[in-house]
Amino acid sequence: MKRVVSVSLGSHLRDHSAQLTVLGETVAVYRQGTDGDLAAARGLIAKLAARRAVDAIGLGGIDRYLVVAGRRYEIRDAQALAEAAGTVPVVDGSGVKATWEPRVVERLLEAGRLHVGQRVLMVSALDRFGMAEAFFGLGFATVAGDLIFGSRINYPIRSLLELEEMARKLLPEMVKLPFSQLYPVGDQQTAEPDRRFARYFAEADVIAGDFHYIRRYLPDDLTDKTVITNTTTAHDVKLLEARAIRCLVTTTPVLGGRSFGANLVEAALVAVSGIDADHPEWPGLVERAGLTFSVRDWREG
């Protein structure tokens, strides 16, 4: 049986192991958290690779690549982690997200859960450009909040063209910064929300993007909003429920009724198929994997 491990910068308290069946093959999957310790993550990856204990490694809690308009920018801290794996494939879930998340938006639209013309706030778009491209392309009035929520610069990005320009100008240098400067880590993930930018939430019908950004800037009121995000814990759901959201869509892939991190699913797909996200057959492979997503609508009980 193929084996894949997700080495996560998240808490070790969420470690688990399971089996998932993808493309007809069962894969043993493990998640090991390193509590934000990059050196520990690197050591664990090196150990797994040296033992030839795994067929692929997923990186959790950190992006390796930001893929924008066909250009790929590699985050330096993640690159250092990947290098520790030698020849073992290391993936971060971006390959699955780029293919899968636009489909989630399309399916929500087809199902009538989203409506063209709704106002969308993507708290971070450069880390899920496929989703941003879908929202802009389908005609949603979309604000990308990368500068607002990533750098506390009060400037909403309102077009795909400008988002691409920002990526082209900023990302080649920004990816060299320590990951902790690019993304909420450690105590920032549980700190009291910063409400400076609450008006952007108030002005949107749909809030989308990484939950740690949403959590860090969470306003007191989200009445009737739809939230589209990735992994949420039971506590996170309570936070959103207390703010009276209408609907929560979790894009984290669900396979066989269980939810797995995108990096784990991508690692399993790579292990089973032997191809990665650069391969022309990759989008079809993700499509055939039969991923689904989760919807909880409070109006439906």
Next chain:
Amino acid sequence: MTLAEALNGFVAECNQDPRLREMNRDWSRQIAIVATGHHGRRAVWLKSQEGILTSGEGPLASPDMEITAPEEMLIDIFSGLLSPTEPYNAGDLLVRGQQDDMMRLDILTLLIWGG
């Protein structure tokens, strides 16, 4: 080019760009810049108020942020020849103040000269 000239150029680029003015509209800061070199230490400053930047020479009494680096490096940074990221990561560019302010300066230089 002198450091004062480089700073003046940076200020002019920021002030003539409506997008950068919008980004800085609620950013009020006084930034002391200390250039080191064979001549000793030279002090210049950068101020931001309601989207407009100004610069000048001399020390500031109570700056929000202080940047210290070799003069040639500062000239290169404020004239777009060098991104501050690498020298900052290497410890050659010392910053006392808020990390957000340093990142903003980084972003301003990249939006003017990057890509």
